[in-house]
Amino acid sequence: MPIATVNPATGETLRTFDPLGAEEIERRLALARTAFEQHRTTDFATRSRLLNRAADLLDADEDRIARVMTTEMGKPIAAARAEAAKCARAMRWYARHAAELLADEHPSAADVQDSGAARVTVRYRPLGVVLAVMPWNFPLWQVVRFAAPALMAGNTGLLKHASNVPGTALYLEDLFRRAGYPEGCFQTLLVGSAAVEGILRDRRVAAATLTGSEPAGRSVAAVAGDEVKHTVLELGGSDPFLVMPSADLDGAAATAVTARVQNNGQSCIAAKRFIVHTDVHDAFCERFTAGMRALVLGDPLDESVQVGPLATEKGRTDLEELVDDALRHGARALCGGGRPTPTTGSAAGGGSGTHGDAHTTLDKGWYYEPTVLTEVDERMRIHREEAFGPVATVYRVPDLPAAIALANDSPFGLSSNVWTRDEDEMALCARDIEAGGVFFNGMTASHPALPFGGVKRSGYGRELSAHGIREFCNITTLWYGPGH
Known part of the structure; x- marks a missing residue:
């Protein structure tokens, strides 16, 4: 290179x-x-x-x-x-x-x-x-x-x-x-x-x-x-983001958007797999998708832009291959799913967009729409591989043990996010989630006073x-x- x-x-x-x-x-x-x-x-x-x-x-x-x-x-x-x-x-x-x-x-x-x-x-x-x-x-x-x-x-x-x-x-x-x-x-x-x-x-x-x-x-x-x-x-990692019925759904969904697209989705500790209890799955997806769709995509030097291009052309190609593989095997895109076009505008799914000659910039740069995928399963590469870009996968689970099992069903173990107000659920997650960090009701972040690192292939x-x-x-x- x-x-x-x-x-x-x-x-x-x-x-x-x-x-x-x-x-x-x-x-x-x-x-x-x-x-x-x-x-x-x-x-x-x-x-x-x-x-x-x-x-x-x-x-x-x-x-x-x-x-x-x-x-x-x-x-x-x-x-x-x-x-x-x-x-x-x-x-x-x-x-x-x-x-x-x-x-x-x-x-x-x-x-x-x-x-x-x-x-x-x-x-x-x-x-x-x-x-x-x-x-x-x-x-x-x-x-x-x-x-x-x-x-x-x-x-x-x-x-x-x-x-x-x-x-x-x-x-x-x-x-x-x-x-x-x-x-x-x-x-x-x-x-x-x-x-x-x-x-x-x-x-x-x-x-x-x-x-x-x-x-x-x-x-x-x-x-x-x-x-x-x-x-x-x-x-790196493929961090899980668990949402249980007692969670503050508005707060969880808003944080989920930031957690997934920080640094244009190119963060090791970005939440990537959203594992949601069936009782709140649909309500969370509605809020989360609306937030992802509203993001402004465009020239990163524009102060109003929230999501810029991927860092390399190969990075975008790799991400496209992951998403295309998932869609071919039955996943469904609630928003995004490809490169931005003049018909989608310069915000994910048709939002307000950037200022100036946005489409020309988006055509030239290595942009990818903020994307939410549902109905993801183990047949799909994205289930196992790290998606390094603004692409989220959402899973429906029946209970907390199933959520923890799915969270641990990854070769990575860098960090994790858990949204619940139930102290017993917090204790179970603190005991059983295989990761270097478990962040409750907030977004994983690094701070000089806190140890940072992972387990397994992280x-x-x-x-x-x-x-x-x-x-x-x-x-x-x-x-x-x-x-x-």
């Missing part, structure tokens, strides 16, 4: 980049290791000052970097600004809390005595150079939620970003440089996927983190396993919170014998 900025709203290639050669990759690997030897010995006050400075610069750059993200991968401009602001908040959170999260730990006196020591300390020490292989869908946030804790722990970072967001990748390197980090603390590697294995196998790289597709995760995990290097993987390890910052630490036992 070429390294280029291609505007998904128009299909126009705006800028191309030459990948780094072997000599430059070697130079940057050496620089990362040298920077680590310096950065690992800095105190938390110094690291905090640097990260807070980066947050301040990011706040000042919010409009500029938001436009870069929108132009590179198509997210609505308001969502792009919100992503930048979220990144700055996360930086400040880690700058404020890292010292306490990584403070030395001291076992109880009884346990110390039982071990035969005079004293014992558990210390969190940085691992070294960490390679981050990151996706395009949240091109700033995915990187910052790795970089902020990793840098605060004393590591250095190498970023191999998705090849369609080079402008964002280069901005991140420049951001940390301007904040005052020593040269080599955080570097962007403009390389293709084929170069990742060699970089990961390099002895100077201590660990890796990847957010992306399952095949990419398998590849990185296989190489890291062969090299016996630590990894954290977040490989990956392993955790980002964010104390768990995330400790993933890339050498958790060291310091044992002192009698006489100390």
Whole structure:
């Protein structure tokens, strides 16, 4: 895949980049290791000052970097600004809390005595150079939620970003440089996927983190396993959204719309499978479909637009194939189901649309209508595969046990949403849903204070919170014998 900025709203290639050669990759690997030897010995006050400075610069750059993200991968401009602001908040959170999260730990006196020591300390020490292989869908946030804790722990970072967001990748390197980090603390590697294995196998790289597709995760995990290097993987999901009879249907339906189409439907933690009790199925579908149909689809730089294009032409083709397969096998589209046309307008199913020459833009860009599918079953690919775009599948179930069984009938287990006012139902879901998160009466979201990650084919390890910052630490036992 070429390294280029291609505007998904128009299909126009705006800028191309030459990948780094072997000599430059070697130079940057050496620089990362040298920077680590310096950065690992800095105190938390110094690291905090640097990260807070980066947050301040990011706040000042919010409009500029938001436009870069929108132009590179198509997210609505308001969502792009919100992503930048979220990144700055996360930086400040880690700058404020890292010292306490990584403070030395001291076992109880009884346990110390039982071990035969005079004293014992558990210390969190940085691992070294960490390679981050990151996706395009949240091109700033995915990187910052790795970089902020990793840098605060004393590591250095190498970023191999998705090849369609080079402008964002280069901005991140420049951001940390301007904040005052020593040269080599955080570097962007403009390389293709084929170069990742060699970089990961390099002895100077201590660990890796990847957010992306399952095949990419398998590849990185296989190489890291062969090299016996630590990894954290977040490989996507097909999150269930359960709605029970006691739920606030208006709130559930409104949240369902946002949960499905956030980031143009291209989010790992977006709700994708809507599992609804039969008693409220029809009423929920009516509200949900009306909300999806009313969404404004169009140029993501237009402030009024709620859903922009998919990030890549292949992404739209893959989504079309999933939906077409479902329709051929008996699924029914309550709205959407294809590319927007002049007859449907530029809002899903014929809503108000965008301003200006909307149809020309929609014809050129990689747009897909917000879609609701019902009567989906196991014969259909979409029942098993992640739909990475604004397409929702709705299932009817007779009771909560059936809803939980269907929620778990997926190779993924990233997060989940449950709408019910019944405390017993909440307890059952908290016990039995196979996912890294269960969000009750609200929308799954990531926050720096909360651990984030999944189970099954959604990956392993955790980002964010104390768990995330400790993933890339050498958790060291310091044992002192009698006489100390």
